[in-house]
Amino acid sequence: MKTKISALHIPHNKNTASMNAVAISAPAEVLLPMNMHGGAPAVPVVAVGDYVRVGQMIAKEEGRNSVPVHATISGTVTAVEEMKISGATTTVIRIAGDGKMEKDPTLAPKNPENLDEFLTILRDSGIVGLGGAAFPLWAKLDAARKNHIKTVLVNGAECEPYITSDHRTMVENADLVVRGVQILKKFLDSEEFVIGIEDNKPDAIAKLKELFKDMPYVNVKPLKAVYPQGAKQVLLYNAAGLVAKEGQRLASLGVIIINVTTLAKMALYLDTGMPLVDKIVTVDGAAIAEPKNLIVPIGTPIQNLVDECGGLKGDVGKIIIGGPMMGKTTDSLESPVIKACNALLVFDEASSKALEPSACIHCGRCVEACPLNLNPTAYSKAMEIEDEELRYQILTEENVSMCMACGCCAYVCPAHKPLVTTNNQAKSFVRKMKAAKEPKKEGAK
Amino acid sequence: MKAFSMSPAPHIHSGASTSRVMLDVVIALLPASVAAVAIFGIKALWIILACVIGAVVSEALFNMCTGRKQTIGDMSAVVTGLLLALNLSTNVPLWQCVVGAAFAIIVVKCLFGGLGCNFANPAITARVFMLITFSAVAGGSTELYSGATPLELLGTEGAAIPGMGAMFLGTYGGAIGETSSVALLIGFAYLLVRKVISWHIPVVFIGTVFVLTFIAGGANFALYQILAGGLFIGAIFMATDYVTSPITKKGKVIFAVGCGVITFIVRYFCAYPEGVSFSILIMNLFVPIIERFSRNIPLGGGK
Structure with a gap:
C-alpha cells in the first residue's frame, strides 16, 4: 500500500551549514555524567586524585545496554559525586584539565576477526x-x-x-x-x-x-x-x-x-582506538553572538561553548540542548555537553515566549501533520476523562504509544495546545495501566 | 542575571492561531457580504451588523456574567454572527437578528462550554430556531428582488423561475448571503489557498446533491438545485465548521455524503423547500459516531 507520510516545511535555519567545525580550546574542567546512554549508568573506576588521559576508560559499563565512559581531556579527577542534571540525579566524574589534551598512550587500532x-x-x-x-x-x-x-x-x-x-x-x-x-x-x-x-x-x-x-x-x-x-x-x-x-x-x-x-x-x-570523547556541536540561535560548529570534548560545560561563540547577545530567553523541535531546555550554563548532544541553541526572549493555550477548535491540523497518522487532539481530550478505564481504552484504541514526540502537532496547533506534553503524559499513563494490568511476574513484587 | 526559561519541546511554532483562522473565514465571507449589500440593498448591511454585534456582545456579556476568561478576541463570534446574517433574508426585523445571534452564541455555544465544545453549528441552529420561532427567514423581498425563493417557486406549478445566470450571480430572492454562488466560490478558493479548509466537505456535499438531483431530474435540474437554496454557503462555510465536523478526511467525506443525501431527501420529499440547514444540523449529531469509524490507520499500526 502506498502511504503518504505527512511532513512539515519548517524554516531550516541551517545558518552554520558551511562553517567548518573548529576545536574548542581545552576546557578547564569537564563533568562526565554516568547516564549518557540508554541503559544502566556506568560505574566509576577512577578515584579523586587520579591522573587521566584522553580516551582512558574512567567508568565501566554496568549490565545490558550500558557502555563505559572515557576521559575526554587530560587532567586530574577532582570529584566523583552525585549531581542533579536536567531534573535527574546522577553520578558525575569531574576532571580538572591540564590543558595538554594528552592522549592515552595505550590506545591502538582494533582488528576484530569476527x-x-x-x-x-x-x-x-x-x-x-x-x-x-x-x-x-x-x-x-x-x-x-x-x-x-x-x-x-x-x-x-x-x-x-x-x-x-x-x-x-x-x-x-x-x-x-x-x-x-x-x-x-x-x-x-x-x-x-x-x-x-x-x-x-x-x-x-x-x-x-x-x-x-x-x-x-x-x-x-x-x-x-x-x-x-x-x-x-x-x-x-x-x-x-x-x-x-x-x-x-x-x-x-x-x-x-x-x-x-x-x-x-x-x-x-x-x-x-580512540573511543567516543568528542562531538561536533552546532551552536546557534538568536542570542548567540557568532554561531559556529565546534568540536567539543564531551562533558564540557555549555558556558565554554557560548564563550567560544562570542558570548550571548541581547535578551536571552532559553537554552536548548538539541534542536528546536525535540530539544530540552536547561536553566544552567554549567550543564555539560553529553554524548547525544548535537546542538546548543540559545533563543532570545522574543522567541522564547510561552504561547497561551486556548480551546481546541477540532481543526484537525495535528492529525494532518502527524507523520504516523495519529490523533493528538484525541489524546489531550482523553486525558481529561476521569474514568481511568475509559481513558485507557480510548488512548490505546487511538495508538498513543506510537507517538514519537516529534512535535509536528504542537507546531501547527492554532490553539497553541501543548500537545507533545499531553501525548507524553498519555503515553506514560498507558504504560502505567498496562503494567498494572499484566499478570505479576514470578518473583516480582 | 535573570533565569533562563524552561519549557517542553517544541520550542518553535508555525505562527498559526485561532483568531487568524477565524479572520480568514471572515475574509472569505467578504465577497458574499458585499454581494449581499449590492443585491439586497442597505438593509442587508444592517442585518449583518445586527448579527455580528449581537453575537460578539452576547459572548462578551456571557463571559463577564459567568466570570470566564474573555474570548471574543478569538473572532469566532464574528464568524458566527456573519454566517447567521448571511443566512437570513431582508424580511427579518433587526431585533430578531439580535435574538438569533444571542441564541447562537449563548445557548448553542457558551452553554456547552464555549468554542470547541458545541456539538451543533451555532449559526445553523440559530437559523433553524428562527425559522421555527419567527417563520419568515429565508424568503426574501426587497425593492430589487422580492418574493419567494427559487426552490419555493419550483414547488409552485406554473411559477416563473429565475434564469441560470441570475442563479449564479445571485440576483434573486433568498437569504442575503446564500444567493450569489460566484461570491461564495471566491471565498471557497480563498479558504483553500489559505489551507483553512480542505476540499472534501464542500465538493462531496455539493457533488452528492448534484448526482442525486441529476438522477431525479436531469442535468439542468441538477445544476439549478446546486445553485439554489443555500447549498453553496452551507457546504463551503457551515458544514466545514471544524468543531462540528469530523476530523479525518475519511470522516469528512462520510459526513458530506450524509449532508448531501439529507438535503436531497428534504428538498424532494418533504414539505420544506430547503434542506441544507437541516442536513448539516442532523449530520452534526452523527459526528461522534462517524469519527469512531473513520479513524486514520497509523503508519505500521492498526490491525
Whole structure:
C-alpha cells in the first residue's frame, strides 16, 4: 500500500551549514555524567586524585545496554559525586584539565576477526546512537547475531532546524563514513547500504556519491528536506520503502538504522582506538553572538561553548540542548555537553515566549501533520476523562504509544495546545495501566 | 542575571492561531457580504451588523456574567454572527437578528462550554430556531428582488423561475448571503489557498446533491438545485465548521455524503423547500459516531 507520510516545511535555519567545525580550546574542567546512554549508568573506576588521559576508560559499563565512559581531556579527577542534571540525579566524574589534551598512550587500532569480537570491542568504545536516542551502538548491532541485516540505513537526514553537526561530519569526515560502511559490510555482510541525506545538503550528497561510486552496494539517497525526515519510521519508509509494525524491531525486518556520525565515530574507534570523547556541536540561535560548529570534548560545560561563540547577545530567553523541535531546555550554563548532544541553541526572549493555550477548535491540523497518522487532539481530550478505564481504552484504541514526540502537532496547533506534553503524559499513563494490568511476574513484587 | 526559561519541546511554532483562522473565514465571507449589500440593498448591511454585534456582545456579556476568561478576541463570534446574517433574508426585523445571534452564541455555544465544545453549528441552529420561532427567514423581498425563493417557486406549478445566470450571480430572492454562488466560490478558493479548509466537505456535499438531483431530474435540474437554496454557503462555510465536523478526511467525506443525501431527501420529499440547514444540523449529531469509524490507520499500526 502506498502511504503518504505527512511532513512539515519548517524554516531550516541551517545558518552554520558551511562553517567548518573548529576545536574548542581545552576546557578547564569537564563533568562526565554516568547516564549518557540508554541503559544502566556506568560505574566509576577512577578515584579523586587520579591522573587521566584522553580516551582512558574512567567508568565501566554496568549490565545490558550500558557502555563505559572515557576521559575526554587530560587532567586530574577532582570529584566523583552525585549531581542533579536536567531534573535527574546522577553520578558525575569531574576532571580538572591540564590543558595538554594528552592522549592515552595505550590506545591502538582494533582488528576484530569476527562479529563477536567486533561487538565486544565496540562495547568498549562508549559509542551510543548520536542522533539523539543514545542507545548503545553495540547493543543495536547485537541484533545482527539473530537476524541477517540485509539493509543498513545510514541516517544523514538531520531534519531538525539549525543543526548541522551531521552535515559537517559528512563533509569533513567523509572518509570515516566510507570506512564505517566498509567495516559494517565486513561484519554484517549486508546487501545494501542506503545513506539518506536531506537535499538541503548538496555538498554532502555530492561528496559521498563521489566516494562511494565504486561501491555498487551503497546508495547515497537524497531525501526531501522536510521535518521529521530523520525519524525512524519516516526514514525507514522514505529511504527503504519499509514499514515497521507497532513495537516491531527493525532488525526483524532485516534493517538497522545508524546515524552517520555514530558510523564515523565507530570507524574512528576501530582505526585509531580512540573511543567516543568528542562531538561536533552546532551552536546557534538568536542570542548567540557568532554561531559556529565546534568540536567539543564531551562533558564540557555549555558556558565554554557560548564563550567560544562570542558570548550571548541581547535578551536571552532559553537554552536548548538539541534542536528546536525535540530539544530540552536547561536553566544552567554549567550543564555539560553529553554524548547525544548535537546542538546548543540559545533563543532570545522574543522567541522564547510561552504561547497561551486556548480551546481546541477540532481543526484537525495535528492529525494532518502527524507523520504516523495519529490523533493528538484525541489524546489531550482523553486525558481529561476521569474514568481511568475509559481513558485507557480510548488512548490505546487511538495508538498513543506510537507517538514519537516529534512535535509536528504542537507546531501547527492554532490553539497553541501543548500537545507533545499531553501525548507524553498519555503515553506514560498507558504504560502505567498496562503494567498494572499484566499478570505479576514470578518473583516480582 | 535573570533565569533562563524552561519549557517542553517544541520550542518553535508555525505562527498559526485561532483568531487568524477565524479572520480568514471572515475574509472569505467578504465577497458574499458585499454581494449581499449590492443585491439586497442597505438593509442587508444592517442585518449583518445586527448579527455580528449581537453575537460578539452576547459572548462578551456571557463571559463577564459567568466570570470566564474573555474570548471574543478569538473572532469566532464574528464568524458566527456573519454566517447567521448571511443566512437570513431582508424580511427579518433587526431585533430578531439580535435574538438569533444571542441564541447562537449563548445557548448553542457558551452553554456547552464555549468554542470547541458545541456539538451543533451555532449559526445553523440559530437559523433553524428562527425559522421555527419567527417563520419568515429565508424568503426574501426587497425593492430589487422580492418574493419567494427559487426552490419555493419550483414547488409552485406554473411559477416563473429565475434564469441560470441570475442563479449564479445571485440576483434573486433568498437569504442575503446564500444567493450569489460566484461570491461564495471566491471565498471557497480563498479558504483553500489559505489551507483553512480542505476540499472534501464542500465538493462531496455539493457533488452528492448534484448526482442525486441529476438522477431525479436531469442535468439542468441538477445544476439549478446546486445553485439554489443555500447549498453553496452551507457546504463551503457551515458544514466545514471544524468543531462540528469530523476530523479525518475519511470522516469528512462520510459526513458530506450524509449532508448531501439529507438535503436531497428534504428538498424532494418533504414539505420544506430547503434542506441544507437541516442536513448539516442532523449530520452534526452523527459526528461522534462517524469519527469512531473513520479513524486514520497509523503508519505500521492498526490491525
